[in-house]
Amino acid sequence: MLDIRNLHANVGDREILKGLSLSVGAGEVHAIMGPNGAGKSTLAHVLAGREGYEVTQGSVTFLGADLLALAPHERAAAGLFLGFQYPVEIPGVSNLLFLRTALNAQRKLRGEGEISGAEFLKAVKEEAQALGLDMEMLKRGVNVGFSGGEKKRNEAFQLALLKPKFAVLDETDSGLDIDALKVVAAGVNRFRGPDHGVLLITHYQRLLDHVAPTHVHVLVGGRIVESGGPELAHRLEAEGYERHAA
């Protein structure tokens, strides 16, 4: 689904990604682990098309299309979802209105009709309950007054409602207590499946105890330095990243 080849990217005039290659197929859940400053969030931002992140070399193909040629909203409509490490607060824009607007904008770009109010509300209620988010909170401004854990639950809520094909989740586990972690992990597990791909960016093994990855990669210094199966995550947890130090 997602094929990243020899990706180089600058932030300002510093090269952060230095020849990163990675391929995620349908039904796969890939974890990317690595020390602070390795370039994990930079990769997520480049995939989302965030301003200020300049690709200087390489390619990214998503479902057969050149992802880098698409504007951020077109990437979302094509089925790419990004969960942020630091979800932004948008005061004055209700969470539910925001989601419904985003969903309908994506449907429009795909040539689909708008979701009905009843259908939307039904999905909202189901997912809010599953994720332990209360309806009053969801009517407030996007992420406004949410705790760190609630913001991450809200990311999982967005994932459930937008129904993308592929989710890139950046440190979705950070700031979560164990109960919230289990809830968010259950959200990711509900999403994963034969038609979906997941890229889980995480600093710690603990999320991977709840969302079993099919592949694990180590990102250090802007490139993948080692890849393996789930056992690699356990080894990293025990050994740290020292053996990969540049």
Ligand code: ADP
């Ligand atoms: P990680 O998510 O793996 O901890 P990041 O991708 O956030 O790492 O950062 C990689 C490197 O890029 C770091 O050295 C960081 O300081 C730098 N960097 C990231 N974003 C910016 C930015 N907006 N401006 C300047 N430097 C940045």
Ligand code: MG
């Ligand atoms: Mg990061």
